[in-house]
Amino acid sequence: MGQAVIIPESQHAEMKEKFKVNQFNLMASELISVNRTLRDVRMDSCKSKTYPVESLPTTSVVIVFHNEAWSTLLRTVHSVINRSPPPLLKEIILVDDASEKDFLGRQLDEYLSKLSVHVYVLRMEKRTGLIRARLKGAARAEGKVITFLDAHCECTEGWLEPLLFEIHKNRKSVVCPIIDVISDETFEYITGSDMTWGGFNWKLNFRWYPVPQREVERRGGDRSLPLRSPTMAGGLLAIERDYFYEIGSYDDGMDIWGGENLEMSFRIWMCGGTLLIVTCSHVGHVFRKATPYTFPGGTGRIINHNNARLAEVWMDEWRSFYYKINPGVKQTDYGDLSPRIQLREKLECKSFRWYLQNIYPESQMPLDYYSLGEIRNKETNQCLDSMGRKAGEKVGIVGCHGMGGNQIFSYSKKKAFQTDDLCLDVSALTGPVKLYQCHGLGGNQLWEHDQETLVIRHVSSNQCLDKPTPQDRDTPALGACSGSSSQQWIRLGTT
Numbered sequence: 452m453g454q455a456v457i458i459p460e461s462q463h464a465e466m467k468e469k470f471k472v473n474q475f476n477l478m479a480s481e482l483i484s485v486n487r488t489l490r491d492v493r494m495d496s497c498k499s500k501t502y503p504v505e506s507l508p509t510t511s512v513v514i515v516f517h518n519e520a521w522s523t524l525l526r527t528v529h530s531v532i533n534r535s536p537p538p539l540l541k542e543i544i545l546v547d548d549a550s551e552k553d554f555l556g557r558q559l560d561e562y563l564s565k566l567s568v569h570v571y572v573l574r575m576e577k578r579t580g581l582i583r584a585r586l587k588g589a590a591r592a593e594g595k596v597i598t599f600l601d602a603h604c605e606c607t608e609g610w611l612e613p614l615l616f617e618i619h620k621n622r623k624s625v626v627c628p629i630i631d632v633i634s635d636e637t638f639e640y641i642t643g644s645d646m647t648w649g650g651f652n653w654k655l656n657f658r659w660y661p662v663p664q665r666e667v668e669r670r671g672g673d674r675s676l677p678l679r680s681p682t683m684a685g686g687l688l689a690i691e692r693d694y695f696y697e698i699g700s701y702d703d704g705m706d707i708w709g710g711e712n713l714e715m716s717f718r719i720w721m722c723g724g725t726l727l728i729v730t731c732s733h734v735g736h737v738f739r740k741a742t743p744y745t746f747p748g749g750t751g752r753i754i755n756h757n758n759a760r761l762a763e764v765w766m767d768e769w770r771s772f773y774y775k776i777n778p779g780v781k782q783t784d785y786g787d788l789s790p791r792i793q794l795r796e797k798l799e800c801k802s803f804r805w806y807l808q809n810i811y812p813e814s815q816m817p818l819d820y821y822s823l824g825e826i827r828n829k830e831t832n833q834c835l836d837s838m839g840r841k842a843g844e845k846v847g848i849v850g851c852h853g854m855g856g857n858q859i860f861s862y863s864k865k866k867a868f869q870t871d872d873l874c875l876d877v878s879a880l881t882g883p884v885k886l887y888q889c890h891g892l893g894g895n896q897l898w899e900h901d902q903e904t905l906v907i908r909h910v911s912s913n914q915c916l917d918k919p920t921p922q923d924r925d926t927p928a929l930g931a932c933s934g935s936s937s938q939q940w941i942r943l944g945t946t
Contacts, residue, residue, distance in 0.1 A: 453489045453605075453640025453735075456482050473520050475603070475635040475737050483638055485525040486533065489735070491608040492631065492642045496675040497731035502612040507619050508595035509541040510611070510689065513588035515581055516602035517548040519555070523603040523737065525562070530606040532568050539611060541594035543570040545602075546587055549578040580707030586700060589692070598689040603737040605633060605640065613731040614689045617677060622691045623724040625715075627683045628732035635737055645674055645730040649682035651713055652815050653772045653871045655758045657684055663813050677727040681720070681811035685712025687734050698722055699794045702760060704786045710757030717765040720810045722800040752783075759785040764792055767803040771823060772816050775944075776871060778855035815872040815889065817863035821900075824944020826860050826868065827851055828927075829905060830936040831918050834858045835927065837870045837886060845883045845926045846875060848919055862942055866910075867896045877909050882929035884916070905939035908932060916940060 456479035458466045469477040491498065512531050516524055524545075531543055545563075547555060563570040573591060575584055589597050596618055598611075614626045632641040647659040648666070662678060670676040699718060705711055719726045759780055762770040774781050807818050826835040828848070837857045838847035852858065860870045868875040869889050874896045876887035890896065897910040907916040915932035919925065932938065 453487070455634065455637035455639035457637065473518075473523070475520075475523075476638065477520055477522075479636070479638045480520060480522040480526075483522065483526070485522060486529050487526065487605075489530075489605060489607050489640055492640075492733050493607075493609055493731055494645070494675060496673070497609065497613070500613070500675070500731060502616050503619075504536050504538060504612065507539055507612065507615040508691070509539055510596040510598045510615060511541050511592035511594035511692075512543045512598045512600060513546065513585060513592060514543065514600050514602050515546045515548055515584040515588065516550065516555075517578070518550045518552050519602040521554055521559075524555075524559075527600060527602055527604045527606075528563070528566070528570060530604070531600070532566065532570075534606045534608055535611045537568075539615060540568055542592075543568060544588045544591055545570065545572045546584045547572050547574045548580065548584045549575050582701045582705050582708065582711050583703060586703060589695060589700065592692055595692060596689050597692050597695055599687065600734070601686045601736060603633070604687065605735040607631070607733045607735065610732045610734055613729045617727055617729055618689065618691050621725060622694055624727055625683075625688060625690045625694075625719050625724055626677070626727045626729050626732075627680070627688045628734040629728060629730055630684060630687055631733050631735040633735040633737045638737075640735050642733070645678075648678050648680040648728060649684060649716070650811065650814065651682055653776045655710065655713055655762070655773055657682060657712060658872070660813070675731055677729045679810075680716075680726050680728045681806075681814070682716035683712055683726055683728075685715070686736060694724070698724060698798070699791070702757075702764075702791055704760060704788070704791070705757040706753045709754040710761050714757075714761035714765065717761065717803070717806060718795075718800070721765065721803070721806050722795070722798040755780045755783045756785055759783045760788065760791070763788055764795060765803060769803050769807070769816050772861070775823060775855045775859045813891070815869075817861055817865065817867075817869065819864040820861045821864065822942040822944050823859065823861045824942065825851055825853075825858050826862075826907075827941045827943065828918050828937070829939035829941055833918070835860060835868075835875075837873065840886055842873060842886055842888050844886055846886050847925055848927045849925075859944075862898075862900060865891055865893065866898055866900075867891070867893075868898055868907075877912055877914070877929060880912050880914065882914070883923075884927055884929055900940070900942065904934055905941060906932060906934060907938075907940050 466478045617624045617626045629643045631643040646662050648662050650658050650660040762773045833848045834851035836847040836849045860868050873886040874889040876895045899908045914929045915938045917928040917930050918937040920928045
């Protein structure tokens with residue numbers, strides 16, 4: 452029933468050694484049946500829904516793997532077969548991205564040939580990565596809908612029908628299940644939240660954020676209705692096969708893995724589609740803390756290449772946020788963009804401003820802003836610096852280096868100073884000035900910058916930002932407004 456597996460202490464040495472192979476507890480996984488039973492984790496209002504199975508489109512499930520563990524791969528396959536209505540499951544296509552494990556060859560083929568559903572393996576001649584391997588699987592799909600899953604998932608009761616139903620209602624809906632957590636340590640099945648949706652930060656990292664009140668109200672408070680999510684995590688989704696190609700499938704100029712989820716999310720919304728998290732569908736996924744794979748050229752280079760492509764094609768002037776907080780990326784060779792730019796023109800896609808206004812007004816990228824650059828103290832020539840700190844920690848101040856990164860702040864037209872998804876915030880009369888999650892509501896995050904006197908005033912406390920005190924040289928001070936040179940600040944990168 453998805454319960455945790457506890458390995459005896461006497462076997463911990465072996466467990467830790469096996470953990471390194473796939474970056475999850477392989478020993479625990481091998482102790483669990485590939486046919487394990489799971490609880491029905493749906494909310495009650497989902498359990499009572501019925502779907503016109505005879506009218507729903509069929510699906511081909513495409514699963515890419517590379518050196519995947521036998522137990523997790525087959526548990527994924529069995530969970531799809533066991534919990535999908537047979538008339539809806541056309542086939543399962545496994546795409547082997549050049550695995551090196553012997554058991555993933557003939558032994559796997561023989562095992563799959565005995566299953567009740569048509570399951571087969573396509574093998575890549577050389578390592579191409581998730582994006583191109585998915586494209587190969589999609590090209591062979593015969594179902595009306597392509598459902599992409601990762602190779603270490605478990606589908607739960609009733610997972611498929613609500614996904615296909617949304618596509619049946621609107622062929623331009625791209626749908627994702629709630630992604631539950633399968634513990635990488637114990638393989639316990641942990642139900643995910645239906646009150647989070649997909650967003651992203653300035654570094655173009657996908658992030659889960661709380662569902663805003665406006666989306667709760669749009670659904671009339673009914674949590675069993677799908678969420679209109681700005682972005683998707685990308686590993687698990689279903690899309691009508693013809694629409695997948697109409698809207699540009701995947702960007703095959705992207706390498707291996709990374710960024711394709713945001714690129715597809717922007718493209719879906721900006722080009723006339725809809726992206727939904729279907730809260731009545733639950734699929735578990737093993738979330739790993741590190742990747743067991745190596746990538747040619749290193750992970751960083753590949754993700755920079757992919758993100759630069761999506762920024763250049765889809766983000767218009769907001770690409771500056773990505774480049775300025777990642778100064779090394781500007782030199783990245785992102786390849787030929789002309790096919791994707793032509794696609795955007797052909798589909799008559801809307802602007803990124805439209806996306807921020809209509810789909811993601813809660814975005815961490817401000818819609819309108821006065822400046823994007825350094826905040827420099829006129830007297831000390833030091834700059835505000837996030838120092839890579841987390842929410843709740845003090846903002847730093849150090850010598851200006853002109854390299855961007857942690858010294859990049861926007862001053863938005865909501866009068867907040869923001870770096871990535873953190874804003875300057877003061878909750879006590881004399882400070883300190885801390886970084887907190889931006890909320891866009893003013894209050895403790897509301898600042899006035901007088902362009903003539905150069906003073907930055909915290910509105911609710913009526914105190915001014917000042918150079919550091921001798922007692923705390925690493926953070927700006929807050930004090931009574933005097934107009935002295937130590938309280939004068941220059942914003943670079945004004946628009």
